Amino acid sequence: MSDFHQAPHKLLVIPGPIEFSDPVLAANATPGTAHTSPAFIPVFGETLSLLRDVLLSTKESGSQPLLIAGSGTLGWDAVAANLIEQGEEAVVLNTGYFSDSFADLEAYGAKVIQVKAEIGNIPTDEAIISALASKPKLLTITHVDTSTGVLSPADHIASLVKKHSPSTLIALDAVCSVASEEIRFDDWGLDVVLSATQKGLGVPPGLSVVLASKRAVETVEKRKTPIPAYYVSWKKWIPIMQNYESGKPSYFATPPVQLVYALHTSLKSITSAPMADRFKAHKAASAYVKDSLAELGLEFVPKSRDIAANGMTAVRFPKGLKAPDVLPKLAERNIVVAAGLHKAIVSEYFRIGHMGITAVDRQRGDLEKVVKSIKEVLGKA
Amino acid sequence: MSDFHQAPHKLLVIPGPIEFSDPVLAANATPGTAHTSPAFIPVFGETLSLLRDVLLSTKESGSQPLLIAGSGTLGWDAVAANLIEQGEEAVVLNTGYFSDSFADLEAYGAKVIQVKAEIGNIPTDEAIISALASKPKLLTITHVDTSTGVLSPADHIASLVKKHSPSTLIALDAVCSVASEEIRFDDWGLDVVLSATQKGLGVPPGLSVVLASKRAVETVEKRKTPIPAYYVSWKKWIPIMQNYESGKPSYFATPPVQLVYALHTSLKSITSAPMADRFKAHKAASAYVKDSLAELGLEFVPKSRDIAANGMTAVRFPKGLKAPDVLPKLAERNIVVAAGLHKAIVSEYFRIGHMGITAVDRQRGDLEKVVKSIKEVLGKA
Numbered sequence: 001m002s003d004f005h006q007a008p009h010k011l012l013v014i015p016g017p018i019e020f021s022d023p024v025l026a027a028n029a030t031p032g033t034a035h036t037s038p039a040f041i042p043v044f045g046e047t048l049s050l051l052r053d054v055l056l057s058t059k060e061s062g063s064q065p066l067l068i069a070g071s072g073t074l075g076w077d078a079v080a081a082n083l084i085e086q087g088e089e090a091v092v093l094n095t096g097y098f099s100d101s102f103a104d105l106e107a108y109g110a111k112v113i114q115v116k117a118e119i120g121n122i123p124t125d126e127a128i129i130s131a132l133a134s135k136p137k138l139l140t141i142t143h144v145d146t147s148t149g150v151l152s153p154a155d156h157i158a159s160l161v162k163k164h165s166p167s168t169l170i171a172l173d174a175v176c177s178v179a180s181e182e183i184r185f186d187d188w189g190l191d192v193v194l195s196a197t198q199k200g201l202g203v204p205p206g207l208s209v210v211l212a213s214k215r216a217v218e219t220v221e222k223r224k225t226p227i228p229a230y231y232v233s234w235k236k237w238i239p240i241m242q243n244y245e246s247g248k249p250s251y252f253a254t255p256p257v258q259l260v261y262a263l264h265t266s267l268k269s270i271t272s273a274p275m276a277d278r279f280k281a282h283k284a285a286s287a288y289v290k291d292s293l294a295e296l297g298l299e300f301v302p303k304s305r306d307i308a309a310n311g312m313t314a315v316r317f318p319k320g321l322k323a324p325d326v327l328p329k330l331a332e333r334n335i336v337v338a339a340g341l342h343k344a345i346v347s348e349y350f351r352i353g354h355m356g357i358t359a360v361d362r363q364r365g366d367l368e369k370v371v372k373s374i375k376e377v378l379g380k381a
Numbered sequence: 382m383s384d385f386h387q388a389p390h391k392l393l394v395i396p397g398p399i400e401f402s403d404p405v406l407a408a409n410a411t412p413g414t415a416h417t418s419p420a421f422i423p424v425f426g427e428t429l430s431l432l433r434d435v436l437l438s439t440k441e442s443g444s445q446p447l448l449i450a451g452s453g454t455l456g457w458d459a460v461a462a463n464l465i466e467q468g469e470e471a472v473v474l475n476t477g478y479f480s481d482s483f484a485d486l487e488a489y490g491a492k493v494i495q496v497k498a499e500i501g502n503i504p505t506d507e508a509i510i511s512a513l514a515s516k517p518k519l520l521t522i523t524h525v526d527t528s529t530g531v532l533s534p535a536d537h538i539a540s541l542v543k544k545h546s547p548s549t550l551i552a553l554d555a556v557c558s559v560a561s562e563e564i565r566f567d568d569w570g571l572d573v574v575l576s577a578t579q580k581g582l583g584v585p586p587g588l589s590v591v592l593a594s595k596r597a598v599e600t601v602e603k604r605k606t607p608i609p610a611y612y613v614s615w616k617k618w619i620p621i622m623q624n625y626e627s628g629k630p631s632y633f634a635t636p637p638v639q640l641v642y643a644l645h646t647s648l649k650s651i652t653s654a655p656m657a658d659r660f661k662a663h664k665a666a667s668a669y670v671k672d673s674l675a676e677l678g679l680e681f682v683p684k685s686r687d688i689a690a691n692g693m694t695a696v697r698f699p700k701g702l703k704a705p706d707v708l709p710k711l712a713e714r715n716i717v718v719a720a721g722l723h724k725a726i727v728s729e730y731f732r733i734g735h736m737g738i739t740a741v742d743r744q745r746g747d748l749e750k751v752v753k754s755i756k757e758v759l760g761k762a
Contacts, residue, residue, distance in 0.1 A: 004410070007411070009413070009414070012412075012414065014415050016635070017414065017416070017635070018413055019412070020413045025410040025411075025412065026410065029385070029387065029406040029407065030388075030406075031387040031390040031393075031401065031406065032390070032393040032398050032399055032585075033390070033393065033398065034395050034398065034719070035586070036719075069450060069451050069586065069587045070450050070451045070455070070612065071449075071450045071637075073611075073612050073633070073634035073635075074634070076612070077610065104611055105611060107607065107608065107609060107611045108609065108611070109609075198635060204409075204413075204637065204638065205416070205635045205636065205638055206450045206587045206639070206640055207587075226488065227488065228488060228489065228490075228609060229458065229462075229488055229489070229610060230461070230485055230486060230489070231451065231613075232458075232612075251722075253452035253453065253454035253455070254397070254398065254453065254454075254577065254579060254586045255586065256452075256585065256586045256587030257585065257586055258409060258585040258587070259585075259637075336418065338417075
């Protein structure tokens with residue numbers, strides 16, 4: 001399998017799924033393997049442990065990784081069903097489309113309090129502090145809102161929570177930030193990071209990725225009412241994950257074996273260099289894209305560079321142009337970018353992803369191709 | 382990619398995951414592709430439609446396929462969360478380990494009434510009819526209980542429901558039976574078939590596979606209370622699936638693109654011959670395995686051949702032998718079978734899977750190898 005080469009294809013530079021490496025795709029084509037196989041168990045176990053490394057957490061902290069077949073969205077169900085009991089308050093810091101979805105978690109009985117920011121901006125400290133006055137059970141942050149490219153200052157927000165309502169659990173929606181933006185799980189005192197595989201982690205979609213703090217695990221153990229869900233019940237999954245991590249087979253539902261092999265391959269590659277280097281590479285890639293687009297006179301959805309994601313860029317079309325004028329012409333040049341997603345401005349902007357090998361392995365020349373093609377399409381080559 | 386050959390590996394003959402074909406694994410290594418790509422949309426759409434073909438259902442019947450990232454277990458959450466409202470009754474026909482899990486669906490508010498069979502047997506008609514007296518909202522059948530290899534007569538049970546409580550919805554847990562046992566969705570009047578990809582469908586694990594009847598869809602539309610879940614909400618997913626099937630992109634959560642390509646490849650292959658031929662091939666494979674083991678004097682977990690699955694065999698060890706005497710010696714011969722799973726008899730039996738290419742492509746010689754190796758290990762070669 002070491003000579004596996006993926007088929008020729010258009011360059012995928014949307015904010016996820018992203019380009020996958022040949023070794024990752026080869027791992028996704030692992031032959032039929034039992035989920036209880038002596039070959040697979042240590043791979044699953046090490047994958048869980050590597051996930052902590054990527055999030056700068058340690059086993060000693062008591063943090064618990066959970067890898068469950070599902071989309072990133074499934075992590076929201078897990079947070080709501082496991083950590084919140086009927087009628088408890090959850091503050092949702094709303095920076096766009098994906099925070100809107102979080103608010104839907106009232107399905108599981110949460111009382112949701114929204115703190116909305118303007119499109120392209122983050123909530124003010126005052127608004128956050130005010131929302132913490134009622135000592136909510138949980139506060140959720142969308143680290144990078146994939147619809148707007150806004151990067152929330154998760155460390156700063158976490159410090160506000162620690163100061164003004166230390167009992168509040170902090171859940172970070174890091175679907176579009178794990179392995180592309182700095183996340184220091186232990187240092188920042190996060191309680192849940194929830195993510196998916198198809199973005200910064202560079203693995204095909206289909207795995208829900210979660211890291212829960214010791215405090216989050218204890219919150220589940222101390223619940224007064226049963227967990228109002230089955231498949232996402234951490235009471236079911238935590239013993240399974242602990243067994244795999246200590247090398248023992250265990251069964252609740254069949255894990256997506258091939259995706260776990262693929263994630264293992266990617267995590268081994270990601271952790272072969274310090275995480276700080278990886279974040280620096282994503283910042284450099286982002287600066288290259290944003291500087292190049294700014295030179296063309298283009299403007300960005302995030303209000304300022306310091307709240308713009310490093311793994312993606314949400315950029316406004318020049319006056320008079322819309323998606324049908326630009327995206328098909330990029331596709332003709334074998335470049336796939338993403339249209340707008342946030343309803344209020346959907347036709348005004350497009351999105352470019354620069355995560356994973358596209359950002360880290362600059363010898364591929366992906367971003368140079370993207371910038372060159374955009375220049376051509378806008379008639380500025 | 383047409384020259385893709387999977388790595389050499391042990392023959393996987395457990396009741397799922399199973400052996401996968403080279404084209405299916407190659408499809409699972411499809412390069413990064415957007416879930417909204419013009420290349421992917423028709424593939425996803427056709428995959429949904431082919432699923433109806435496999436279950437002998439037609440679009441005209443109003444049946445609705447749903448393919449969602451997750452394990453087979455996720456389908457149970459979907460059934461409980463979408464079809465049952467707080468306090469409504471669900472009759473669970475319990476034939477083993479996997480029916481026990483169904484009973485856990487009280488998490489979503491169902492009142493569960495269990496109709497238990499002895500290990501290796503199916504519930505009596507009298508017990509089923511008696512449980513239908515209260516006109517429950519739902520009745521669940523485990524088609525093949527993977528823990529015991531018992532095949533429930535789903536068509537007969539469905540006919541009992543139609544006669545004694547026609548308003549009761551019928552959900553078939555077909556995780557271990559889709560594409561290996563006959564299922565006639567429309568003819569039998571089923572309301573939900575729930576399954577997964579890694580068994581008879583011959584695709585790596587990670588996709589929850591559901592077909593819902595028009596009546597089931599209407600039940601969701603007519604709910605009096607909100608669906609107490611988010612990720613498995615069919616109100617969220619049905620419009621997405623309908624859009625994909627009519628060739629339009631749509632977003633709720635990122636579908637597992639590579640797994641959908643793999644499933645599409647497998648379904649195209651499965652539906653290239655009449656389904657009746659495929660069921661016949663599985664019956665022949667099953668008869669070969671069971672006859673060969675019976676010749677060795679071995680006994681089976683199911684009480685009789687007519688309630689034994691055609692896609693797997695649960696066989697008792699000869700007196701005095703246990704799993705550690707047999708399974709490692711089969712593994713040395715590159716044959717992977719599964720240990721017992723049902724707690725009450727866990728050490729007394731093992732399980733052999735014969736689904737998918739192992740059953741249909743007999744030129745591979747998989748089952749001859751399995752029988753030969755079992756003979757050697759039992760000293761009866």
